[in-house]
Amino acid sequence: MVLSEHVNADKLLSNLTGKGDEHAIRALIASHTLRDPYSSKYNSQEPIPKFRIPEEGCEEKQAYQLIKDDLDLDGKPNLNLASFVNTYISDRAEKLAVENLTKNLADADEYPALMTVHARCVSILGHLWNNTDHEKAIGTATTGSSEAIHLGGLAMKKRWQEKRRAAGKSTEKPNILMAANAQVALEKFARYFDVEDRIIPVREASKHCLDLSKIKENLDENTIGIFVIMGSTYTGHYEDVQGVAKILDEYEKETGHSIDIHVDGASGAMVAPFLYPDLEWDFRVPRVKSINTSGHKFGLTTAGLGWILWRDAKYLPKELIFELHYLGGKEESYTLNFSRPGFPVLHQYYNFLHLGFDGYKQLHASSMANARLLSVFLEATGHYTCVSEIHLPANGSKPKDVKHVATADPLQYMAGLPVVAFRFSDSFRKAHPEVPQAAVSTLLRVKGYIIPNYELPPSEQKTEILRVVVRQSMSIDLLDRLMEDISAITNVLLEAVEDVKKLRAEGDHDPQLIHKYVLTLVTGKPVEEREEDWEGHSTFRAAC
Structure with a gap:
């Protein structure tokens, strides 16, 4: 806020x-x-x-x-391609939400049916994330993934403190590991709850994500855990949960220090189970003690819903649980927020019932196909290179034809989120070093799109990328128009550069050329002027 x-x-x-x-x-x-x-x-x-x-x-x-x-001055949600947050709600889901708008998720005594639905959602997520037969997942809805991440981090800190006290050791100076591509909520946890954040630099070889080769050197007896991200907000890549767990297993054998994993699955935890069921990142990995996700992202609810689950009740420290009696009955609370709306939970359960596993799979597969199409198109122009890799065949072969890209099972391609992160190609930058990539984002904004241009994390901040999040609301028609607009705007920029070069070569300040150059940048398209509009430079008649 x-x-x-x-x-x-x-x-x-x-x-x-x-x-x-x-x-x-x-x-x-x-x-x-x-x-x-x-x-x-x-x-x-x-x-x-x-x-x-x-x-x-x-x-x-x-x-x-x-x-x-x-x-009315707000933007159009469907053209906001920067956000991971879902903005679509069906008529029936909206009706259900409005009918339950005033229900308070914190008041279990007044709304027992709502709490039953909440418990069902936790159970569904536990099974979706492969909770083992001998353990029973426990969890809660939260106000987005930020609160969920803080709860996951707090549980790791409290478990670490409990072990340290039992061993008669100091509980001062705890630290936690995360990669430099971590979303700000992870860093907020460390700062707000007095934990040293050990930020591991990313590099191209690590796919701009957690660099496994740098983990061991950052571990010590004060490490409370490590955040592993299932779906980088920069490029959509999944970090290697199994690879991290293997390193932590080795470290425990060498030192005796056991370190847990919290998976930040804000986006990926609601994509991977449906599209990559054999990818082990969840409770199948013993080191993973807790997972969070955002219902309002690929869980397809409206904004304001997150989830946090622990693989078993024993991993939720009693110190975080409060017992309440003043609302009419006995309740337990272990969230940072208290009163909050209950209708997002109902929307989540509605989606589970309405879509089912196959429905989620179909919607996410469609988004992934659109993301692959956009990736292939961008690289085919020769102007752009994709930093994301979901369009690359999983077997390492050359990219397939467009029909295959549009219809193939996501398992045939590299795993990730339906995110397209791209930049100017090396050949384009060499030929046109004067073209600012940020101008592409600016000119697309003129057309109504919101597509950010930003630097990669520290150690790679010299590289800027543009990013498109492909959500279920992106139709093939909108995708087609987006591809046309990106191509047209790139050509506009090239023409504008030529106009500037011409100005410099002529060494004067020709108002007609300056006028054309400025209009080109402002409107995002080449402007053809008529000679009579510039008769004696005494009139100004710009295009409407």
Whole structure:
């Protein structure tokens, strides 16, 4: 959540105008302004309250319309290709959510049926993540993966402290390992709960993820655990959970120190079970003591739902569990938040029932096919190279034809998230070093897309990548349009560079050329000017 400062509206208006009587200024403006067409009490004479609660309210329909109009300035969720968060909800799921909008997930005594649904979801996830027969997973819904990660980290810290106290050793200076590509929630845990974060640099050879060769040198008796990421937010790669576990097994044999794994499966824990069932990253790996995921990402619920599961109750320290009696019955709580809405849990259960295993598999396979198509297209242009690898055959052979890419089982390709991370190709950068890659992101934004351009983690920050998250809401038509727009914008940039070179070569400031160059950048497309528009340079007639 972004921190916000109080704004004194009267002082701000006074400072902007240089006058003290802001009411007189508003009256002056009102004398030249039509009244609000919605016939609201708020109009040019009485502006909408923004920083102070009004003395008197307004009618419901007016409050609704005013806020609705404000929100028209938001972007289009379907064109936000930067976010992993699902924004689609079916009519039936929305109806279910609205009917249960006021139910509090923290109040088990009042809403026992809701808590039963919650328990079912935990059980479903436990089975999905291959909880063993001799263990019984325990877990809870959270407010996104951030809270879930903090709980997983706290449990590791408390288990470590308990072992240290039993051995008569100090519990000071705990540390935890994670790769430099870790999402900020992992670093927040370390900072908020006084744990040293040992950040392992990434490199191209480690696929910009956790570098297994650097793990042992960062371990010691104060290491409480290691975060392993199933689905890097940078490139979509899965980190090698089994490889990490093997290193920790060896370290325990050498030193006697047992170190646990928490899997950050914010995205991948709801993709891998359906598309890569034989990939062992979950509770099949004994070192994995806890897993988190985001229901609102590839679990396909709306925003605000995360999950944390421990492989067995013995891995959830009693120190984290609180017993409550003041809501009417006996309840146990081990979340950081207390009161929170229950409808996201109902949405999750609805998805489990409606889609089933095959439905999730079909939707995620479709997203993966679209991501592979986009990857193949980008590389075929010669302008781009993909840093993500989901379009590469798993057997190491050359990429297949487009039909195979679009229809093949995901198992035939490298595992990962339906994410396309790409950059200018080496040949393009060599031929056009003056073209800024960030401009591609900017010009796509003009067309309504949100596609970020950002640096890779420290040690590789000289490399910038663009990233597209392919969610279930991306249709083949939208994908086709996106490919056309990326190609067109790249050509626009090349033309703009040629215009600049021409300007420099001519050594003058030809307004026609400058006008064309600026419009090219602003509109994201080449602009053809008519000679009569520039007769004597006395008129300015830009395209509408």
